[in-house]
Amino acid sequence: MIRIAIFGFGAVGRGVAEVLLRKGDRLRRIFxxxxxxxxxxxxxxxxxxxxxxxxxxxxxxxxxxxxxEGITTLDVxxxxxxDVCVEVTVTNIDDGEPGLTxxxxxxxxxxxxxxxxxxxxxxxxxxxxxxxxxNGARLMFEATVGGAMPLIKLVRNDLAGNEIYAIxxxxxxxxxxxxxxxxxxxxxxxxxxxEAKELGIAEADPSYDVEGIDAAAxxxxxxxxxxxxxxxxxxxxxxxxxxxxxxxxxxxMEKGYTIRLxxxxxxxxxxxxxxxxxxxxxxxxxxxxxxxxAQIKTDxxxxxxVVGKGAGSKETASAIVSxxxxxxxxxx
Amino acid sequence: MIRIAIFGFGAVGRGVAEVLLRKGDRLRRIFxxxxxxxxxxxxxxxxxxxxxxxxxxxxxxxxxxxxxEGITTLDVxxxxxxDVCVEVTVTNIDDGEPGLTxxxxxxxxxxxxxxxxxxxxxxxxxxxxxxxxxNGARLMFEATVGGAMPLIKLVRNDLAGNEIYAIxxxxxxxxxxxxxxxxxxxxxxxxxxxEAKELGIAEADPSYDVEGIDAAAxxxxxxxxxxxxxxxxxxxxxxxxxxxxxxxxxxxMEKGYTIRLxxxxxxxxxxxxxxxxxxxxxxxxxxxxxxxxAQIKTDxxxxxxVVGKGAGSKETASAIVSxxxxxxxxxx
Numbered sequence: 001m002i003r004i005a006i007f008g009f010g011a012v013g014r015g016v017a018e019v020l021l022r023k024g025d026r027l028r029r030i031f032x033x034x035x036x037x038x039x040x041x042x043x044x045x046x047x048x049x050x051x052x053x054x055x056x057x058x059x060x061x062x063x064x065x066x067x068x069e070g071i072t073t074l075d076v077x078x079x080x081x082x083d084v085c086v087e088v089t090v091t092n093i094d095d096g097e098p099g100l101t102x103x104x105x106x107x108x109x110x111x112x113x114x115x116x117x118x119x120x121x122x123x124x125x126x127x128x129x130x131x132x133x134x135n136g137a138r139l140m141f142e143a144t145v146g147g148a149m150p151l152i153k154l155v156r157n158d159l160a161g162n163e164i165y166a167i168x169x170x171x172x173x174x175x176x177x178x179x180x181x182x183x184x185x186x187x188x189x190x191x192x193x194x195e196a197k198e199l200g201i202a203e204a205d206p207s208y209d210v211e212g213i214d215a216a217a218x219x220x221x222x223x224x225x226x227x228x229x230x231x232x233x234x235x236x237x238x239x240x241x242x243x244x245x246x247x248x249x250x251x252x253m254e255k256g257y258t259i260r261l262x263x264x265x266x267x268x269x270x271x272x273x274x275x276x277x278x279x280x281x282x283x284x285x286x287x288x289x290x291x292x293x294a295q296i297k298t299d300x301x302x303x304x305x306v307v308g309k310g311a312g313s314k315e316t317a318s319a320i321v322s323x324x325x326x327x328x329x330x331x332x
Numbered sequence: 333m334i335r336i337a338i339f340g341f342g343a344v345g346r347g348v349a350e351v352l353l354r355k356g357d358r359l360r361r362i363f364x365x366x367x368x369x370x371x372x373x374x375x376x377x378x379x380x381x382x383x384x385x386x387x388x389x390x391x392x393x394x395x396x397x398x399x400x401e402g403i404t405t406l407d408v409x410x411x412x413x414x415d416v417c418v419e420v421t422v423t424n425i426d427d428g429e430p431g432l433t434x435x436x437x438x439x440x441x442x443x444x445x446x447x448x449x450x451x452x453x454x455x456x457x458x459x460x461x462x463x464x465x466x467n468g469a470r471l472m473f474e475a476t477v478g479g480a481m482p483l484i485k486l487v488r489n490d491l492a493g494n495e496i497y498a499i500x501x502x503x504x505x506x507x508x509x510x511x512x513x514x515x516x517x518x519x520x521x522x523x524x525x526x527e528a529k530e531l532g533i534a535e536a537d538p539s540y541d542v543e544g545i546d547a548a549a550x551x552x553x554x555x556x557x558x559x560x561x562x563x564x565x566x567x568x569x570x571x572x573x574x575x576x577x578x579x580x581x582x583x584x585m586e587k588g589y590t591i592r593l594x595x596x597x598x599x600x601x602x603x604x605x606x607x608x609x610x611x612x613x614x615x616x617x618x619x620x621x622x623x624x625x626a627q628i629k630t631d632x633x634x635x636x637x638v639v640g641k642g643a644g645s646k647e648t649a650s651a652i653v654s655x656x657x658x659x660x661x662x663x664x
Contacts, residue, residue: 019632023493030492142490148633150490157489157661158474158482160362161355161653284616284639300351300650301480307616307637318632321493329489 002034002328003082007073007102008089009041009061012116012143015313016086016320017054027321031328038076042089042098044069047080073098077105084327086320087115088143093217093233096123107131107139114323116143116316122217122233125224140323141225145218146171146292148315149308153326155226155296162298164227166266171218173290173310174202174209175241175261179276180288183258186246201290211240212261212274219263219274227265231272239275252278258286266297334366334660335414339405339434340421341373341393344448344475347645348418348652349386359653363660370408374421374430376401379412405430409437416659418652419447420475425549425565428455439463439471446655448475448648454549454565457556472655473557477550478503478624480647481640485658487558487628494630496559498598503550505622505642506534506541507573507593511608512620515590518578533622543572544593544606551595551606559597563604571607584610590618598629 004020006013020027020036028034035051043066046052061067077085085106089099100120103113107128115121120128121144132139142152146169155164170176174196181192193210196202208214216236223229241261252259255278262277262285279286284305287293292310297303309315336352338345352359352368360366367383375398378384393399409417417438421431431449438445439460447453452460453476464471474484478501487496502508506528513524525542528534540546548568555561573593584591589610594617597604611618616637619625624642629635641647 019493027493148636150486150636153490154482154486157658158485158654159650160657161351161359162650281614282618282620284619286614287616288614298650300646300653302641302644302647304480304482305637305639307639309634312634314632315634318491318494318630321632322490325492326489 002032002084003037004034004084004086005038005076005080005082006036006086006088007040007076008087008117009039009057009067010088010090011313012088012316013039013041013086014058014061015317016088017058019314019317019321021054031325037082038080039067040071040073040076041067043067045071045073045076047071047076049081073102074105077102077109082111084112084114084324087113087117088320089117091117091217092119093122093213096120100124103128103139104131107135107137110135110137112138112140112327114140114320114327116320118144118217118221121221121225125221126230138327140327141221142323143316143319144221146294146308147310147312148318149292149294149306149310150322151222151294151306152225153322154306159296159298159301159304162300164296164298165268166264166297167222167226167294168262168264168266168285169294170260170285170287170292171215171263171294171310172209172212172261173292174206175212175215176287176292177201177290178210179241179244179260182244182246183249183253186249188246189242189244210242212238215261215263215274219265219272223265223272227267229265229267235272237273237275241276244276253281256281260285334364334416335369336366336416336418337370337408337412337414338368338418338420339372340419340449341371341389341399342420342422343645344420344648345371345373345418346390346393347649348420349390351646351649351653353386363657369414370412371399372403372405372408373399375399377403377405377408379403379408381413405434406437409434409441414443416444416446416656419445419449420652421449423449423549424451425454425545428452432456435460435471436463439467439469442467442469444470444472444659446472446652446659448652450476450549450553453553453557457553458562470659472659473553474655475648475651476553478626478640479642479644480650481624481626481638481642482654483554483626483638484557485654486638491628491630491633491636494632496628496630497600498596498629499554499558499626500594500596500617501626502592502617502619502624503547503595503626503642504541504544504593505624506538507544507547508619508624509533509622510542511573511576511592514576514578515581515585518581520578521574521576542574544570547593547595547606551597551604555597555604559599561597561599567604569605569607573608576608585613588613592617
């Protein structure tokens with residue numbers, strides 16, 4: 001019986017709980033029996049060695065906005081027995097907390113970790129992966145990059161044996177939405193941004209997205225985890241999309257190009273950069289809407305491209321479940 | 333020590349041997365030590381319990397077009413000890429032979445199989461997968477569909493937990509080359525085909541490709557292996573590309589569409605079909621050249637698209653190596 005603890009019960013945590021609940025039978029057939037023995041948020045949590053009632057947890061969170069007080073995530077790590085932690089607290093790329101401490105404490109105890117939290121990986125990927133290795137635990141993080149766009153395991157598994165020369169991608173759906181609407185409608189950046197805010201595609205303070213911070217954080221994870229590099233967030237050359245004008249699109253389109261915010265790490269060219277780039281209109285990275293895409297340049301397989309939904313609680317849950325499957329398939 | 337036997341030493345078999353040779357150290361770090369104890373072609377083979385000299389095998393094949401006579405693949409299966417068979421003989425979708433017998437005899441003995449050979453899977457997927465299960469062996473076949481385009485393990489692993497509603501794809505690079513050149517140049521099908529033959533992109537008898545037979549064979553594997561169906565080659569509704577005219581492209585392009593040979597299996601709509609379809613110009617499946625692409629429709633992850641090189645010995649070797657990695661990672 002696999003015992004799961006979920007740390008973080010926002011949209012992603014609830015999405016995971018819903019999938020475990022709704023698809024329990026299917027998942028049990030894939031990786032064996034499991035139960036969720038703890039669920040926590042920043043205020044409290046629910047613990048039950050026999051399995052937390054996930055439907056009830058979701059309902060409590062929906063009604064009261066918080067789980068019952070009186071228990072902390074660190075209490076759970078210290079006092080509850082579990083095999084895998086699903087760490088889905090909010091990303092903080094300054095110091096990685098609180099996720100970083102959660103992940104460290106789990107890995108130290110040999111507990112496998114599946115996370116959607118970019119912060120700890122941006123701040124301390126190398127330390128965490130060494131810690132995992134030393135303690136015979138595994139750290140899985142498909143959901144940190146590109147939501148349901150499969151990239152991490154695709155490179156590690158499906159392209160195993162390949163030298164990875166470069167990865168270029170569209171890693172931020174908000175920017176891509178804004179740019180692809182500017183392409184189609186030639187409205188100003190500010191007009192489209194205002195609409196994106198209304199639609200909930202952009203945050204009230206959109207700087208994390210439009211300044212390329214989110215894409216750069218993901219690029220750091222890609223460089224360190226998939227290309228054997230050891231780079232920090234500060235190493236990324238970064239230009240956002242705020243200065244792009246409808247006229248720039250006009251000129252680009254005349255030549256058969258569009259403009260996209262491209263995150264790229266290229267070992268051959270020595271590039272680690274997030275910036276608006278010209279992309280040929282029919283290029284696989286010239287995608288529209290809030291999609292994410294990545295182009296992986298390899299020695300054997302040539303170029304491989306993946307496109308998928310970069311965000312959403314269901315989509316992120318899909319990535320987390322795929323990590324759980326990978327963990328448990330290899331265990332049994 | 334993992335003992336590998338390679339059955340079939342044409343372009344794919346030699347490609348695998350070259351990768352095992354050239355990337356031996358890297359692969360040993362990923363999945364442990366290995367040696368190739370047998371290599372066979374339709375005429376003979378080389379066997380060495382201490383490891384066949386792959387460079388020598390490649391050289392012999394290059395010079396004499398055949399391996400030394402005196403040993404058959406069935407001899408090897410009966411008399412040589414090995415853990416995994418790389419079955420890369422030529423595809424025959426009529427009765428699956430000789431690959432079908434090779435694969436059956438290996439699985440019966442509990443030997444894992446990695447194959448690029450569509451024939452046995454088109455003819456007998458369900459039987460083979462049951463045989464594998466009964467004998468505790470695994471049957472891996474990433475290389476049967478789409479060369480280096482990752483699809484099989486991507487759906488099984490990265491999208492594990494998802495309901496797969498439909499898969500639509502461009503699964504034949506020759507057809508896609510012809511159609512994308514007709515799109516660009518508005519020349520007749522016959523003109524482009526003649527050029528494709530000269531370039532070695534189309535066979536002297538191109539019917540296997542242009543009649544959609546190859547794509548339909550791959551579609552059968554996709555339906556049976558990834559969507560839990562039980563369909564035969566004859567069940568595929570199939571129309572080739574031979575009747576498409578430059579005028580058809582003219583009309584399509586005016587409305588913002590192009591024409592591609594699309595293989596599609598859709599559980600919801602009850603479709604199992606290979607046929608020329610209109611595809612919007614900016615759609616991820618509107619790819620050019622000899623590329624392959626697939627769009628996977630799921631419940632959680634939404635739509636995921638992958639694009640990659642559909643053929644080539646290095647590319648196919650990449651897929652085979654990724655299957656070896658999957659086999660051995662889970663073993664150790």
